[in-house]
Amino acid sequence: MDAVRTSNPDSTSGGSATGKTGRSARRGRVSPDHRVIALSVALGVMVLAGHAYVLVTHPLPNISDGFVPLWMLVLMFAATEGFAIHLRVRRGGHALGFSEIPMVLGMLATAPSLLLITRMVGGGLGLALLRRQRGVKLGFNLALIAVQASVAPLIFRLMVGGTVDVLGPTAWAAAYLAMFASDALAAVLVTAAIALKDDPDEWKRMGHALRGLPLVAVTTTIALIGAMAVEKDLRALLLLGVVALVTWVTYRAYVRQSQGHAQVEELYSFTRALDGSLDSDDVARVVLTQVRDQMRAEGAELIVPGPGGRGYLQHRLTGTDELDAEFLLEMPADAWWVPAAKGEPVLLPIARDRIPTNAVAVPVPLGNGTGVLLVTDSLPDTPAFTDEHVMLFQALANHASIALAKSQLVDQLRHEVSEKERLVLFDPLTGLPNRRRFGHHVDEAVAGDKPAAVILMDLDRFKEINDALGHDTGDAVLREIGPRLNGRVGARGIVARFGGDEFAVLLPGVANEDEAVSVVNELNAELERPIPVGAMQLNIRASIGIALAPDHGNDSKTLIQRADVAMYAAKEHRTGRRVYEAEHDRNTPRRLALIGELDQAINRRDLLVVFQPKLDPVTGLVTGAEALARWHHNEQGFIPPDQFIPLAEHSGLIRPLTLHVLEVALRRCASWRRSGRDLSVAVNLSPNSLMDTNLPDIVARLLGQTGVPASALTLEITESSIMADPTGSLRTLERLNTLGVKLAIDDFGTGYSSLGRLRELPIHEVKIDKSFVQRISVDHRDRAVVRSAVQLGHALDLEVVAEGVEDGETMAHLTKEGCNIVQGYYVSRPLPADEFLAWLTEREAQAPAILEAAADGNVVYPRFGT
Structure with missing residues (x-):
């Protein structure tokens, strides 16, 4: 059997698959080709040195007269090297030939040095002409041939000496040992070449490289039998060739069949590797x-x-x-x-x-x-x-x-x-942590009563920038302020944006008021550096409040609240900065108590949801109602919405409050519709609600549970809530619009970018603020504003709603201007669900007369409710 050889030691890595990263990573290293060349040269030097040493110190005598011509040995070596059977080992390969046959004949009939030359010439012709090997691979395989052609005769001669019958049992054993040893050595050297060239893990596959060794016994036996026949008659070489050819064809078929099975196994292993x-x-x-x-x-x-x-x-x-x-x-x-x-x-x-x-x-x-x-x-x-x-x-x-x-x-x-x-924990405009993320950081910093300073800052007169220069300019200013504060604070703490023009800073380990004030002075100096906006230079100032842990609190909610109190004290007294003091917060116990009681009321579902009717002023028909939250405190009595809604916003209770109102409103709307009334319901959303990425999923779930069609729900939002985070708000609004929910702009006309943003939003309705509606009958300027709002809404194919309708004259003006829907105390005050149903029933009893009057062109403006 031929030496086990690498099928591709000079080209195992594809040049076409080498990317820039790989090339730069390997720059400066010894190339794989150079490593294989060095191994080949070392083998060649060892062969030459070994032969020179043996010839000088231990000359080996000829043990038999040559009975096979050298030219015939050359042809046999060329044929066995040229027609090899390839065994695949991963991406490498080992070529199996029958060179044991001419090798054994040569060891019996030729001197070692002459045999080396004969095999080098014959093997080189087979590799170069028949297998078309070139370059590094040809050089390595020639060096490998030289090693085998030197090791095998040396082992054979050392065992048989010069006096033993070369065709006897001793010679047989010597031939077997010489062939096994030379092929095993070749397998090791080929594995080394592949490991140097391509894959260091090739040593783990040595077992595969030795798979062809059992065939060595077959080919060596054929060679010994053939040698005994050829010694008697040279023509026996023909018979030897026939036996070798049949064995070669049979083994090649076996190898191909085995590789076919191996391919199926490889496909299975490929699938398994991907799992x-x-x-x-x-x-x-x-x-x-x-x-x-x-x-x-x-x-x-x-x-x-x-x-x-x-x-x-x-x-x-x-x-x-x-x-x-x-x-x-x-x-x-x-x-x-x-x-x-x-x-x-x-x-x-x-x-x-x-x-x-x-x-x-x-x-x-x-x-x-x-x-x-x-x-x-x-x-x-x-x-x-x-x-x-x-x-x-x-x-x-x-x-x-x-x-x-x-x-x-x-x-x-x-x-x-x-x-x-990221959306839940970071501010989308500046990339800074938001209120929720900042609260987590504060709780971690003060755990175990560790000291820390919480700084809250509100930009003074920032609304004027938005009003005068537009919201985009305001956003640019906020994006500039964030990195400035971050750069100044550095590794000392964490900077966050709470929304709007409010920023916060956490300084862990700072319990000393002087140290906190020193950092605040740095931040103030950074803020006051002019901010270039086009050709202008804007000067920014801030009111800053400071709360210290553990003196002013030992949790995020308390510390942020007290820093907020200090900040408003600084704003009120125009001092720029204030450290929290108890006298700044005289209402805190009541306020904190109300927050806790509001939380309990929401959890117990004690908050009342009332409904204010919405009316078509032309037909007099009720089209739906707006759901509103009301809180009747057990001790303090009725608490106005403008008191507890800000509390909910500030304390993070606005989400459960909104969901409570939404759920109650949808369940009531479902009951109206089941009774045959085609009514809709409207619910207000807070600015924080638009930042809740789960809101559309919650709305979809509640619609599915109640059976209310999405078109029967209107969600009302203010312009200012959209402006707090235009990108995130628009994403939420688009998802709600996809559900089929109607969207309305509440308090329309009071925002600072109404016309610029209105056409970009997926809205269906605008709701004119009551501050314009209530004086429409006595103030021509308010009439002009309302008229413009109605015309703008209709031009954009939007429904126009007017709130705050208090008298019949206002109703008449709104009807004349073409307002689609009205609501207010002139129609009805907000009513509990049962009272609303009773009012609706009474109202429906009057519907025929109202519809008849409307058909005759007479508009009726009765006052309904109290």
């Missing part, structure tokens, strides 16, 4: 490693659509199994593999300009488009890729597509989760 990883980079590495090995290719690449459908990611696997990735803005139009991206496999069997010698590319169907999987430059044991390789490659790509699609889905889900976490 374990969900990370997209790991999946790409497994896919490229497996297809490169199974397709017997130099290089492998994977091109998949980029995240969000933007561009493409091109993964390349280098010869040292390094995964390089490059982002492509668009698919290159002139790339040879582009048809595969359109669903057509590509096979390049011959060389062309500026493309690989031979290559295959197949489509990889994915959820967000079609990717491309390709291999380039087949290894020497695979002369060229064929249609069979394309079929195998398509099967591999189909398995890979499932794993890749799954990994992309996991990446998308991770991104969405990360984005939701």
Whole structure:
């Protein structure tokens, strides 16, 4: 059997698959080719030195007259090297030949040095002419041949000496040992070459490299029997050739059948390898490693659509199994593999300009488009890729597509989760932590009564910037202030934005008032540096409040609240900054008690939800109602909404309060509709509600539970709540609009960017603020404002609602101007659910007369309710 040789020691890493990252990472290292060359040179030097030493110190006598001509040995060595059987070991390979036959004949009939030359010449011709080896690979295999041609005769001669019958049992044993030893040594050297060139883990596969050794016994036996026959008659070489040929054909068929089974096992192992990883980079590495090995290719690449459908990611696997990735803005139009991206496999069997010698590319169907999987430059044991390789490659790509699609889905889900976490915990405008995140940091900093300072700052007269220069300019100022504060605080603490023009700073470990004030003075100096806006320079000042832990509190809620009190004291007294003092907060006990009691009232569902009717002023028909929260305190009696709603906003109770009102309103609306009344219901949303990314899901769930159609629900929002976070608010509004919910702008006309933002929002209704409505009958300026609002709303195909209708004259004016819906005390005060139903029933009894009057062109303005 021939020496076990590497099938590709000079080209195991595909040049076409080497990315920029891989090249730069390997810059300056000794190249794999140079390592193999060094090994080859070392082997050659060892062979020459060994032969010189043996010839000088221990000359070995000829043990038999040559009974096989040298030229015939040369031909036999050339044939056995040229027609080798390839055993695949991962991406490497080992060539099995029958060179044991001429080797044994040569050891019996030729001097060692002459045998070395004969085998080098014959083996070199077989490798160069028949197997077309060149360069580093040819040099290494010639060095390997020289080692085998030196080791085997040396072992043989040392065992048999010069006086023993060379065709006797001693010679047989010597021949077996010499052949086994030389082939085993060759297996070790080939493994070393592959490890140096391509894969350090090749040593783990030594067992595969020794799989051909059992055949050595067969070929050595054939050679010994043949030697005894040839010694009697040279023509016996023909019989020996017949036996060798039959054995070669039989073993090659066995090897091909075994490799066919191995290919099925490799396909199964490929599928199994993909099952374990969900990370997209790991999946790409497994896919490229497996297809490169199974397709017997130099290089492998994977091109998949980029995240969000933007561009493409091109993964390349280098010869040292390094995964390089490059982002492509668009698919290159002139790339040879582009048809595969359109669903057509590509096979390049011959060389062309500026493309690989031979290559295959197949489509990889994915959820967000079609990717491309390709291999380039087949290894020497695979002369060229064929249609069979394309079929195998398509099967591999189909398995890979499932794993890749799954990994992309996991990446998308991770991104969405990360984005939701960011939206929940960070301010979208500045990227700073928001109130919730800041509260977590404060609680961690003060746990165990550790000292800390909480600083709250509110920009003075910031609204004037928005009013005069527009909201975009205000946003630009806020984006500038965030990094300024962050840069000044640095590693000493954490900067957050609470919303609007309010920022907060946490200084862990600071309990001393002087130290906190010193930091505040730094922050003030940073804020007062002019901010360039176009050709202008804006000067910003802030009112700042300071609360210290544990003196002023030992939890985030208390410390933030007391810093807020100090800040408003600074604003009220125009001192710029204040440290919290108890006298600033005389109402705090009552306020804190109310917050706790409000929390309990919400949890117990003690808050009353009342309904104020909404009326069509032309027909007099009730179209729906607005749901409003009312709180009757057990001890303090009725607490106005303008007192407890701000408490809920400030304390974080506004979310459960809003959800309570929303749920009650939808359940009441469902009962009205079940009784045959086609009514709608409106619910107010706070500014914080629009920052709740779960709000659309909650609304959808409640609509499904109550059976109320989405079109029967109107959610009212103020312009100022949208302006607090335009991007996040718009995202929430668009999701609500997709559900089919109606959206209304409340207090229309009081905001500072109404006309600029109105056309950009997915709204269905504008609600004119009562401050304009209530004096419409006596103030021509308010009439002009209302008239303009109605005309603007109708021009934008919006329904116009007027609130605060207190008398019949106001109703008449609104009807004349074309207002679609009115509500106010002239129609009815807000009523508890049962009273509203009774009022509605009474109102319906009068409907025929009102409709008849309306049909005759007479508009009736009765006052309903009290």
